[in-house]
Each structure stands twice: as C-alpha cells, then as structure tokens.
Amino acid sequence: MKRATRAAALCGIAWALSGCVAAIVPVIAAGAIGRKQLKHNTAPDLPGATVQATATPPAAPAPAAAPAPAPIVTASRAEEPQAVAATPAPPPTAAPAPVAGTITPGMQFLYASGEGAALSVQAYRGLIDMMIARSSDRAVGLKVWSAVLTPDATLAAPKFEDCGAKPLAVVLDVDETSLLNLGYEADESQRTGSYDQARWDRWEQTGAGAVAATPGILEAAKIAKSSGVTMVYNSNRLASNAAQTEAALVGAGLGPVTHLKNLWLQGDEGTGSAKDARRHAIALKYCVIAMVGDQLGDFSDLFNRPGMTPTMRRAAIDGEALRTIWGHGWFILPNPVYGSALKGGLDDAFPADKRWTDPGATPPAAAPQ
Numbered sequence: 001m002k003r004a005t006r007a008a009a010l011c012g013i014a015w016a017l018s019g020c021v022a023a024i025v026p027v028i029a030a031g032a033i034g035r036k037q038l039k040h041n042t043a044p045d046l047p048g049a050t051v052q053a054t055a056t057p058p059a060a061p062a063p064a065a066a067p068a069p070a071p072i073v074t075a076s077r078a079e080e081p082q083a084v085a086a087t088p089a090p091p092p093t094a095a096p097a098p099v100a101g102t103i104t105p106g107m108q109f110l111y112a113s114g115e116g117a118a119l120s121v122q123a124y125r126g127l128i129d130m131m132i133a134r135s136s137d138r139a140v141g142l143k144v145w146s147a148v149l150t151p152d153a154t155l156a157a158p159k160f161e162d163c164g165a166k167p168l169a170v171v172l173d174v175d176e177t178s179l180l181n182l183g184y185e186a187d188e189s190q191r192t193g194s195y196d197q198a199r200w201d202r203w204e205q206t207g208a209g210a211v212a213a214t215p216g217i218l219e220a221a222k223i224a225k226s227s228g229v230t231m232v233y234n235s236n237r238l239a240s241n242a243a244q245t246e247a248a249l250v251g252a253g254l255g256p257v258t259h260l261k262n263l264w265l266q267g268d269e270g271t272g273s274a275k276d277a278r279r280h281a282i283a284l285k286y287c288v289i290a291m292v293g294d295q296l297g298d299f300s301d302l303f304n305r306p307g308m309t310p311t312m313r314r315a316a317i318d319g320e321a322l323r324t325i326w327g328h329g330w331f332i333l334p335n336p337v338y339g340s341a342l343k344g345g346l347d348d349a350f351p352a353d354k355r356w357t358d359p360g361a362t363p364p365a366a367a368p369q
Contacts, residue, residue, distance in 0.1 A: 124216030183210025
C-alpha cells in the first residue's frame with residue numbers, strides 16, 4: 001500500500017465530499033456543563049473516569065496519653081481506620097448524599113435534553129453523508145483514504161494512508177457514542193463515593209437490557225449496510241465480557257456484532273486502555289473512512305500523551321494541522337458526564353487577557369478596626 005503524508009492545509013480538499021452529497025454537517029462539540037464527583041478509572045472513555053481518585057481522609061491522631069499505631073487508610077475503604085483511643089476520632093467528611101430523584105447538570109444535558117440529542121443526531125447525519133460520499137467514490141474508482149492516523153503521525157504532522165481495495169468501515173466507540181448507559185448512570189446518579197471498577201464490571205455483565213441506542217445511530221447503521229460500510233466498534237469494555245457487549249449492541253439494534261471481527265475491546269492486542277494499537281489492527285483489515293467518539297482518545301492516543309494540558313489539547317484540535325478533519329472523517333459527540341474532557345482550572349478556561357471585572361459591583365466591605 002502506498003503511503004502519503006497529508007498536511008492539514010490540504011485536508012479540506014482530500015476530505016471534501018463528492019458524488020451525490022453536497023455537504024457534510026459539521027459537528028458542534030458541547031462543553032462540559034457540570035461534573036460528577038471526582039472518580040478514577042484507567043480507561044478514560046468509560047463511565048466514572050475523570051481526573052483523580054477520591055481518597056478516604058485519614059482519621060484524627062490518637063491522644064498523646066494513649067499512643068497507638070497509625071490507622072490504616074485506603075482509597076478503596078477495604079480496611080476501615082481502626083480505633084486508637086477511648087475517645088473516638090471524628091469521622092471522615094463524606095460527600096453529601098444526592099437528593100433523591102435529582103441528577104447532575106451534565107446528566108441532564110446528555111440523557112434528558114433535546115439539545116444533547118440534537119448534537120448526537122447532527123454528528124450521525126454528518127457520518128451518513130460521509131459514508132454515501134466515500135462509497136460513491138469507491139464505486140467510480142476514485143482513491144479513498146483512511147481516517148486513522150498512521151503509527152508515525154503526530155498531531156502537528158498528521159499522516160493518513162491510501163486504503164487501496166480494503167472494504168469500507170467506520171470505527172465507533174461504544175459507551176455514550178453507540179450506546180447510552182441509562183441503567184448504570186441512573187444508579188450512579190444516586191450514589192456517592194469513588195469509582196468502583198467491580199461495579200462497572202457487573203454492569204458490563206448484566207446491564208445489556210438497560211441501554212439505548214444513541215440518537216441518530218440507528219439511521220446511520222441502516223445507511224452503512226446499504227452503502228457497503230461495516231460498523232466496527234472499538235471500546236475499553238473488557239474482552240472478558242465480549243459476549244455481553246455483543247448482546248448489548250445487538251439488543252439496541254446495532255447487530256450483527258462479532259468479537260474481533262467488528263468488535264474490539266480492552267485486552268485485544270494487549271493494549272490496555274490505549275486504543276491506537278486496536279485502531280491500527282482494524283485499519284489493516286478495513287478502509288476506515290470515519291471514526292466516531294465522545295473522547296479525543298477515540299481518535300488518537302496522542303491527545304492523552306503525558307504532559308498534554310487542557311490548553312494544549314484544545315489548541316491541537318483547532319490547530320492548522322487537524323481542524324479540517326472534524327466533520328470530515330472524525331465526528332465527536334458531547335459528553336459532559338465523564339471522561340478526559342473534565343479537567344482544567346480557571347486559567348485553562350479563561351485566558352488572563354480575556355478577564356473582566358464588573359465596574360458596577362459593590363466592593364467588599366472593609367474589615368472592622
């Protein structure tokens with residue numbers, strides 16, 4: 001296969017639609033509207049993954065008159081701090097319990113709002129246009145390019161390959177891209193505490209009937225089938241739960257799905273939660289004309305490399321090298337509930353030269369003398 005390097009300045013031409021489609025509907029990525037409590041997960045595209053773990057605060061020290069070994073403190077609370085004196089130590093400060101029947105703003109947006117659903121439909125309408133265009137190109141003998149970055153690509157110098165005669169496919173993330181985890185998130189919304197990997201594993205094994213297809217994807221799946229495009233799923237769900245993930249996708253109307261044919265999971269290719277090795281394995285079998293996800297890691301692990309700050313990630317997606325591929329091969333869906341997007345502070349979001357002080361605000365009262 002002949003490899004070509006394509007600078008993003010030329011991507012607008014290379015990714016432009018042809019055939020019977022006039023335009024692609026670009027995707028508007030929604031910003032984070034609210035956060036869950038901080039969770040930890042090594043797979044940043046699974047529910048519960050944000051910035052850091054919530055550790056159990058240590059108990060107060062024992063009185064001097066009754067020395068004792070320091071209490072055991074663990075993030076998992078597998079061992080509770082032991083009593084060290086007759087006078088009990090104050091309990092750790094716990095997160096307030098959720099108000100019954102309420103959910104976070106991020107959950108409201110993603111799972112309840114028309115706006116969130118409209119963004120999802122908008123992304124999948126763009127994918128439909130791309131599939132029709134690329135399948136038309138293939139039918140008349142035009143060259144088709146992969147949307148997967150080559151192994152030697154960088155964000156500043158992206159590279160893509162000529163697909164040759166490989167069958168057409170699109171690669172999609174699963175959670176909050178292909179499926180909405182309604183049962184898990186409903187339960188999660190009424191809990192406090194840190195992320196529990198064992199509970200998520202139980203969800204993968206038993207929650208297939210409590211998911212829903214993401215708005216817009218079922219129509220995209222129909223168009224894919226009629227256009228000769230295979231829907232391939234690349235998820236950080238566990239390969240040990242492959243049968244249950246197949247059942248969840250098929251039950252939502254996205255079948256047929258077969259592990260290692262059009263479903264790739266964490267544990268395949270020995271890649272852990274990084275997805276690039278799986279993407280490259282998929283690209284060896286298929287001409288991946290588009291990718292869909294709700295995290296930047298669904299497109300390249302380069303977005304999550306060490307040292308990448310929120311400011312750097314934001315600059316990379318809107319930089320000269322990559323801006324033309326959004327909506328023309330890469331389609332992102334909103335997810336203000338969990339994942340790698342939910343990080344950054346005041347200075348990351350609001351540059352110093354764009355600050356404002358209300359001239360009519362009442363100054364703080366002076367301290368009493």
